Structure formats: structure tokens, C-alpha cells
Amino acid sequence: MNKPQYKLVALVVAVALASGGGGYWLARQGLADHPAATTAAGATEDVRKVLYWYDPMVPNQHFDKPGKSPFMDMQLVPKYADEGGAEAGVKIDPGVTQNLGIRLATVESGTLAEPIDAPANVMFNEREVAIVQARSAGFVQRVYARAPGDVVPAGAPIADLLVPEWAGAQQEYLAMLKTGDKALANAARERLRLTGMPESLIKRVEQTGVPHSVVTISAPIGGVIQELDVRSGMTVSMGMTLARINGLGSVWLEAAIPEAQAGRVRTGQPLEARLTAYPGEAFKGKVVAVLPQTNADSRTLRVRIELPNRDGRLKPGMFAEVSLAAGTGKPAIVVPSEAIIRTGTRVVVLLAADGGHYQPVEVQIGQESGGKTVVLKGLEAGQKVVASGQFLIDSEASLKGVVARLTGNTAAPVDASTAPPPPKTAALHQASGKVESIKAGEITISHGPVVSLGWGAMTMTFKLAKPELAAGLKPGDSVAFGFSQSDGDFVVQQLGKTGGGQ
CATH class of the missing domain: 2.40.50.100 (RNA polymerase II/Efflux pump adaptor protein, barrel-sandwich hybrid domain)
Incomplete structure (x- = not known):
């Protein structure tokens, strides 16, 4: 066992003992996975049916007999028939859920009616x-x-x-x-x-x-x-x-509405405008026209708003902020936005089932507003999803292999000639932290210790494997991420927003 792996095992043991769950994890893997528990004299026969053996770090590679993993310095872990297939997800005892900081949210059916805020400029009313x-x-x-x-x-x-x-x-x-x-x-x-x-x-x-x-x-x-x-x-x-x-009896405001919100604006819609020249004062008006052309550079739609100007205080050229009370008007399935995990190629949520089981579900999302996101496909109202602690669950699934090795669950190694060659992909290191800045193809994160590398907490800049990994993120967001080392650069391969602060 090399030094980083030894540190990882030591950390797992320390965390389990500090939370009072050390005996639980050992019993879970040594007793729950093996009803005929290992004794001092030896091990009794496991009566549960084994489907295959696998390495938790490379779960897609299956082996037909136990042995040592060709990928990592650890024993292969059995997959039992009563645990379900790969789609069964991960199981965590309800008593440990609170220690992991897992928070659930209910999938709801409702409508989103959040104001649209947009900048605008005062212009002459060309009809007068x-x-x-x-x-x-x-x-x-x-x-x-x-x-x-x-x-x-x-x-x-x-x-x-x-x-x-x-x-x-x-x-x-x-x-x-x-x-x-x-x-x-x-x-x-x-x-x-x-x-x-x-x-x-x-x-x-x-x-x-x-x-x-x-x-x-x-x-x-x-x-x-x-x-x-x-x-x-x-x-x-x-x-x-x-x-x-x-004439100056009325003026126009020309607002720039983001293209993603253009479908929520209609002619005749009431609104409020606030001008920097008159702080604390709101001017009421309405949308008189939604212009038919989108600005190709800023991807915004021009919306024309009319405001009365009987006292002549509104002067063309002034800057304003407009707020439109807009909504979809149609019932939809909504979940907290923090429950959404964007992998770059898929959008998933962790669905919570009975008995502490958690299963990833791919979803199709729509409009996002006010901390909630519309789910177009993949969920139903009343279901429970993980709103905080998703990446801790993912880490728990990966640690199963480490805990199984600590129980002394050994077996004769498989023949090296029949084992597949190790993958040529770089090792993936997991960490969590806070986003400091995002640039083209790069992200700067203040992260905590990286156990697999023996690093302490620090702030450093990573390259992004795909620019879309940072979609929806902004400075100050708490994230969990996985990165690898390639040609001297540290590249983020997995990135997702977490609910809690750092």
C-alpha cells in the first residue's frame, strides 16, 4: 500500500470513529454483506448469491471470481443478487444521513412567477x-x-x-x-x-x-x-x-430581455421602472411592443415600454432598471435548483427511495427562476430528491471498497493473465471548495485537503476538460469536483454545485 492510499484509509477510519459509525461500517460490510460473519477461527460460507466481483474505482469492469484488483491495490468487491443491478444506486443507513449533511426536497407541481429584471434606456416616444x-x-x-x-x-x-x-x-x-x-x-x-x-x-x-x-x-x-x-x-x-x-407627454423605455426569458414577455404586461436619478421611486408602465429582432451580439430581445411623463422628469438618455412580473402560467414539475447535477453531457438528480437507497435519474430541465428549476422529463410530483450532499453520497459509494478491505474480506487473487490491463486514464482526485473566479477554459477554486495527493487546503487554478462543466456556476458557489493530472496540468473532469457553504 503506497503512502497516499494509506492516508486515505486512515482518514476513512478516523471519520467513521468520530461519528460513532465505525462499528456500523464494519458491521455493514462484514455482517450485512456476509450474514455468516467471519470469526477468529475463519470464515463461514456466504449463502448470498454473488453476481460478479468489481473494483469500486472502475465499477463498469466485472470479474467472474474474487481476487486483487488489477487497477488498484485493493481486493475486488462482490455484487450480490439482492443488491440489484448497477441501477440500484447506493444505500446509506438513515442514521448516517444526518452525519453526511444530506438534505431531501420534495418534487412539486406548480408554476414559476418570478420577476424579470432587465436594464433599459429612456427614449423619445416616436409616436408623439x-x-x-x-x-x-x-x-x-x-x-x-x-x-x-x-x-x-x-x-x-x-x-x-x-x-x-x-x-x-x-x-x-x-x-x-x-x-x-x-x-x-x-x-x-x-x-x-x-x-x-x-x-x-x-x-x-x-x-x-x-x-x-x-x-x-x-x-x-x-x-x-x-x-x-x-x-x-x-x-x-x-x-x-x-x-x-x-412631444414629452410620455416616453419609451427600451429594455434588453435575455433570450432565455423572452417567451415570458407579452404586450400589455404591467411593470415597474426605477431610475438612478430618482432613488426609491417606482414608475409604473406597460409593455407596448416586443420588437421582432434579437440582438445577435448580446442574445437579448428588445422590449418597448411606455411610461407617462406629465411632469417632464423622465429625460431621454437616462438609465433605468425594469421589473416585469412574468411567469409560465402553466403547471410544471419543479425542484430546487441545487438538486440539479450537471455533468457536462447529462443532467441528473439523486432520487431518494425507501430504506436509505439513492438512485441517479437523468432528467430534462427547462426554465430556472427563484432558486427552482422546471423538470420537463424524468420526475413526478411527490418524489424525494437530494438537495444537498449529492457528492458526499457519491463519495460514500466509492468508499465501500475501502471499508470492505478493512474487514479482511480477502480471497485468492485472480490469474494476472486473465485480468484486463489497467486503463490508461489518469487517476481522478476528489475535493470540495468554493469558486473564486471563472475564465475561458479555467476555474479558480479555494479547496480543502486532497487526501489522495497528500495536499492541504489551498487556492489554485484548474483547467476545465469541457467549458460546459462550469455552466450555471458563479464566484462564491460551493462545489465538489474531481480532477486529474495531464501533461503537468490539473484538469477538472467532474464539477457540480453543492448546497452548503465551504
């Missing part, structure tokens, strides 16, 4: 836009003191235009009024209106009896001047745009 144009050709006599960015009320003057064409038409209309012929007068008045003359100017001509060829162009709505393309002395043509005014 007024374009100021010249209705007839003329000359700019005066431009009032306006500039782009100015906020003006409705009716505020912008420029005075001289329209020579209107002077002759007004004189003709006044002449028709003097004749007393209503039909001709009405026709002349209609001509004034068709030339683009505003109704207010026509009434002014009627009241004063003199022509007015200069018209004041004013803002049709209150808001901010976005464009101002008029200068004193310039010539304007009919239909030329002089100014563009954007």
Missing part, C-alpha cells in the same frame, strides 16, 4: 412627433430665438414667413365680400384655404379688411425641438420641413 412645414413658397422674414434641444410649449412661434401669393388672393377675397355675392365670396375664401393659409389668418383678414401676407409659423405641440432647418432671409418652397418637434 410633429413636423412643421411651409404650406406655400415664400421668404423667411424672422426666426425667433429657438435652437435644437429647446423645450417649447404648444403654439410657441418659430418663424415669420412672407408669402407673396397670399397677398393677391386675400385682396380678391376682400373684393368679393364687398360685392355681397355670397357664392363668389365663398369660392374666394375656399381658394385661400387651398393655398395653405391657416384658418386663423383668414379670419384676421375678414375682421381687419386688409391683406396680411406675413404668417407666423408656430409649434403645433409642446415638446423638444429635434430639428430646426430655417434661417432668416432664406427662401422656402411649399412642403419644405422647417422644424421637427418631439
Whole structure:
């Protein structure tokens, strides 16, 4: 037995004795697995049927007779018929469950209704836009003191235009009024209106009896001047745009919703917005549009939200955080997210059965929110799953072979010529710790002692065998992991989140 293996065996014995379970483990392997217990004089015949022998470190390799493992310095362990097949999982006495820190959770049927929080920017409401144009050709006599960015009320003057064409038409209309012929007068008045003359100017001509060829162009709505393309002395043509005014009675928020949550957003959905400019104050609005295109760079969906802005406090360009009360609306099977184990290729949970049996079950998961995850396939409501201590159960299954060796369960070694050659894969070392940082292809973990290598607690950076192993993890998460050494690098092969802190 080499030094690391001796340390591992010594640690197992110390833990078992400290928890008062040393006799239990020895009895479990020496008596429960062998009803005819070994005595000082020798061993009686085991009446239980043995299916095959195996090495707990390489459980997929089966042997037809007992002996020493060709992979590790330990005896092969029998697999009995009444223990079930490989799918039977692992059995732990209920009295030891608490010592291992195992916590169970019930699979529930319910709905997830957790708010969606997303960043947003305040924008102009593009539906409140007024374009100021010249209705007839003329000359700019005066431009009032306006500039782009100015906020003006409705009716505020912008420029005075001289329209020579209107002077002759007004004189003709006044002449028709003097004749007393209503039909001709009405026709002349209609001509004034068709030339683009505003109704207010026509009434002014009627009241004063003199022509007015200069018209004041004013803002049709209150808001901010976005464009101002008029200068004193310039010539304007009919239909030329002089100014563009954007109303401020309401504003838009454009929020970036993650693509994974886009299906939970709908038009008309109420929400709250909070702005850094007004801490502690919430602005209520609703979703007016879900834009049809996703941002390819950030994988977010643009959602347009409308907020009233009667006091003008919301100004375009401000930053906001929006919160939408969104849910699936359909009943689903949900489990605590901490019960989910992602191996990189599969997603599994440990299903708890009667009598302390634990069995891994592959599941298909859906939406995750508020610490709960929807399970689309693999579980039913009412079942019990392990929410904390999954990797301790996995370690317990691996330690069975060590405890069996301590009971003196020996047998004649198998013929080396018939034993398969040892696998060429590197040894896997188990540890637990806390994630410090995650980068591309690497993860930094503050881990506890690694018994198989004789290491103490330290913080070090590991390479990831697959980048998806770190999916769903963030700095501060407690994890259990297995790693191997390859070409001088330490590579994480197994990685999963645990429920407890380090």
C-alpha cells in the first residue's frame, strides 16, 4: 500500500470513529454483506448469491471470481443478487444521513412567477412627433430665438414667413365680400384655404379688411425641438420641413430581455421602472411592443415600454432598471435548483427511495427562476430528491471498497493473465471548495485537503476538460469536483454545485 492510499484509509477510519459509525461500517460490510460473519477461527460460507466481483474505482469492469484488483491495490468487491443491478444506486443507513449533511426536497407541481429584471434606456416616444412645414413658397422674414434641444410649449412661434401669393388672393377675397355675392365670396375664401393659409389668418383678414401676407409659423405641440432647418432671409418652397418637434407627454423605455426569458414577455404586461436619478421611486408602465429582432451580439430581445411623463422628469438618455412580473402560467414539475447535477453531457438528480437507497435519474430541465428549476422529463410530483450532499453520497459509494478491505474480506487473487490491463486514464482526485473566479477554459477554486495527493487546503487554478462543466456556476458557489493530472496540468473532469457553504 503506497503512502497516499494509506492516508486515505486512515482518514476513512478516523471519520467513521468520530461519528460513532465505525462499528456500523464494519458491521455493514462484514455482517450485512456476509450474514455468516467471519470469526477468529475463519470464515463461514456466504449463502448470498454473488453476481460478479468489481473494483469500486472502475465499477463498469466485472470479474467472474474474487481476487486483487488489477487497477488498484485493493481486493475486488462482490455484487450480490439482492443488491440489484448497477441501477440500484447506493444505500446509506438513515442514521448516517444526518452525519453526511444530506438534505431531501420534495418534487412539486406548480408554476414559476418570478420577476424579470432587465436594464433599459429612456427614449423619445416616436409616436408623439410633429413636423412643421411651409404650406406655400415664400421668404423667411424672422426666426425667433429657438435652437435644437429647446423645450417649447404648444403654439410657441418659430418663424415669420412672407408669402407673396397670399397677398393677391386675400385682396380678391376682400373684393368679393364687398360685392355681397355670397357664392363668389365663398369660392374666394375656399381658394385661400387651398393655398395653405391657416384658418386663423383668414379670419384676421375678414375682421381687419386688409391683406396680411406675413404668417407666423408656430409649434403645433409642446415638446423638444429635434430639428430646426430655417434661417432668416432664406427662401422656402411649399412642403419644405422647417422644424421637427418631439412631444414629452410620455416616453419609451427600451429594455434588453435575455433570450432565455423572452417567451415570458407579452404586450400589455404591467411593470415597474426605477431610475438612478430618482432613488426609491417606482414608475409604473406597460409593455407596448416586443420588437421582432434579437440582438445577435448580446442574445437579448428588445422590449418597448411606455411610461407617462406629465411632469417632464423622465429625460431621454437616462438609465433605468425594469421589473416585469412574468411567469409560465402553466403547471410544471419543479425542484430546487441545487438538486440539479450537471455533468457536462447529462443532467441528473439523486432520487431518494425507501430504506436509505439513492438512485441517479437523468432528467430534462427547462426554465430556472427563484432558486427552482422546471423538470420537463424524468420526475413526478411527490418524489424525494437530494438537495444537498449529492457528492458526499457519491463519495460514500466509492468508499465501500475501502471499508470492505478493512474487514479482511480477502480471497485468492485472480490469474494476472486473465485480468484486463489497467486503463490508461489518469487517476481522478476528489475535493470540495468554493469558486473564486471563472475564465475561458479555467476555474479558480479555494479547496480543502486532497487526501489522495497528500495536499492541504489551498487556492489554485484548474483547467476545465469541457467549458460546459462550469455552466450555471458563479464566484462564491460551493462545489465538489474531481480532477486529474495531464501533461503537468490539473484538469477538472467532474464539477457540480453543492448546497452548503465551504
